[in-house]
Amino acid sequence: MGLAAASVALLPAQNLTVLIGATLFASLGFISLGQPGYRRLIDALKTAGLLAALIGFFQFLVVVREVGSPQALVTAAISALRLLSLVLLADLISVTTPLNKMLNVIRGLLRPLKPLGVKSDRLSLVVGMMIRSASLLRQLFQTAGDAYRARSGKSAGIGIVAPVVRQAISTNLLLAEALQSRALRKPPHQ
Numbered sequence: 001m002g003l004a005a006a007s008v009a010l011l012p013a014q015n016l017t018v019l020i021g022a023t024l025f026a027s028l029g030f031i032s033l034g035q036p037g038y039r040r041l042i043d044a045l046k047t048a049g050l051l052a053a054l055i056g057f058f059q060f061l062v063v064v065r066e067v068g069s070p071q072a073l074v075t076a077a078i079s080a081l082r083l084l085s086l087v088l089l090a091d092l093i094s095v096t097t098p099l100n101k102m103l104n105v106i107r108g109l110l111r112p113l114k115p116l117g118v119k120s121d122r123l124s125l126v127v128g129m130m131i132r133s134a135s136l137l138r139q140l141f142q143t144a145g146d147a148y149r150a151r152s153g154k155s156a157g158i159g160i161v162a163p164v165v166r167q168a169i170s171t172n173l174l175l176a177e178a179l180q181s182r183a184l185r186k187p188p189h190q
Helices: 002-010 016-031 035-067 069-096 099-116 120-132 134-152 157-184
Strands: none
Touching: 016 035, 016 069, 035 069, 035 134, 035 157, 099 120, 120 157, 134 157
16 A cells, blocks of 8 residues: 555656655565565566656657756656656555455545546556556567567667557456456356
């Protein structure tokens, strides 16, 4: 629950020190899990770290003319570290929290949206599965990047972000529907 609250608190964070601290905290969380956690951290840094660096670079290019190099560098670092810390925390949550507990917390957070017609049970399952599939998302980015490089001979860059996110959301929606329909089936009478 604490890791999930930290993730939500990081969304509006603009302080570079806070984001560096959150990234280090998440990294130490993986390291505390021993060798398997350390390997998972290295894999996450290879993929999510590269993606965060690309987004930071793109952010720098977009704002450098408006605010100057020093401020553009800070803005880019904030964007990159926010993304990296959120991905690391989401992956750490998926490694350390049982799915049913995670779903209960998410369902509770979404309950106020029920009067607006939002199906909080279904949406909590989708969000929970997306959090749990952070490593799948990293793999999708790596596969899309490799495919782009194989076709063009160039690095994929930021252009693969939208297609990969769309694919991940679509996959998780289908998975959530399948899981929910399976859970709603009544067992046959014996």
